[in-house]
Amino acid sequence: MFKLYIVGTDSAVSTYDYDHKPSFEDMYPLLNCSIIEISQAHLPKWSNRKDGYTDIYLNEEGGPMIIGKYDKEKNPKGAIVNKAITSAWYEWQKKTGHMSLPGDGIHGKVAVIQKVI
Secondary structure (H helix, E strand, O other), rough: EEEEEEEEOOOOOOEEEEEEOOHHHHHHHOOOOOOOOEEEEEEEHHOOOOOEEEEEEOOOOOOOHHHHOOOOEEEOOOOOEOHHHHHHHHOOOOOOOHOOOOOOOOOOOOEEEEEEE
């Protein structure tokens, strides 16, 4: 049994149950994308690891370099930072010695898969 968590840019979480590990095909419509990027974050509540790290799945083409930054009037379909996941991603970087460019962030909805034991 697996749980798939979808974290929105407003930090709202939707949960889906699966008998199998969710595939990219399962996640594409929930993330509203066609290309998925895998990264890591420190999310102990959804991790099956003792260190609290887990894979996160996000829209490869959902960042501001591709669709521009969100602006209510000028670019209402622009990229919105997912503050909750960006914070967990920064925490993972801090704990593991990884680095990103200043100002980088995770944009849009993000998926997290947890195996339920």
